[in-house]
């Protein structure tokens with residue numbers, strides 16, 4: 001397995017690095033970013049928080065805008081940020097920002113032309129952590145978090161794989177994608193018109209039926225311009241109430257959908273995950 005280092009920047013005593021590697025799952029070259037805290041120096045293994053970004057993002061948005069490195073350095077937590085879709089000139093795309101490259105929705109596509117590359121669910125669940133854990137001083141102890149489309153991805157991955165993640169958190173997640181324009185458009189393209197196939201990627205439907213439980217924290221801004229039409233946190237609250245799920249959903253007056261909101265609360269999210277990661 002070859003992995004190419006693209007950048008290295010010292011940050012709060014640790015290192016932010018970007019890498020390119022060949023993904024067998026996605027059938028293309030991929031880039032990801034990792035923050036290794038100072039505690040990882042000398043080869044000591046540290047637990048990791050995987051971060052899934054939203055529509056239009058790459059591995060860079062979270063690492064450059066959220067300001068998570070200081071708390072990660074204090075806690076001794078690695079941060080891993082994949083890209084949001086397969087990439088490349090031969091990879092199917094769409095002119096719209098909410099479909100195709102930059103908009104993988106963390107599903108395994110079954111429909112042409114998307115099914116040649118778009119398998120972000122398997123990439124985030126299996127291929128990327130195995131790569132990270134074999135190359136870096138990163139333990140197999142994982143939590144997962146994300147924003148918007150990435151919040152949907154993080155919650156779906158944790159709900160479907162409670163043995164793989166110690167905790168999950170999300171900012172402004174697309175909480176009920178089978179019932180919102182972003183989700184309906186992406187799921188119809190990637191999964192086809194049979195809506196029974198969509199349910200496996202809907203956080204609210206999964207939480208309603210969850211048996212095993214991963215502790216979950218969700219933050220939502222009240223001034224988010226996507227709140228009513230796209231995000232639907234009320235569906236998640238109803239699902240959690242129905243299944244008595246350990247979900248803490250907080251609403252914050254005046255905050256919007258941006259990374260200014262994420263930066264305001266990312267420290268609390270890292271401390272939340274630290275409890276479950278044994279830090």
Ligand SMILES: N[C@@H](CCC(=O)N[C@@H](CSC=O)C(=O)NCC(=O)O)C(=O)O
Pocket residue numbers: 053054055056057061065097147148149150257258259
């Ligand atoms: N271009 C679109 C919306 C794009 C947008 O707001 N992307 C968000 C995630 S939205 C859900 O997944 C984002 O994180 N953008 C990157 C950033 O650095 O802020 C539009 O303009 O409506």
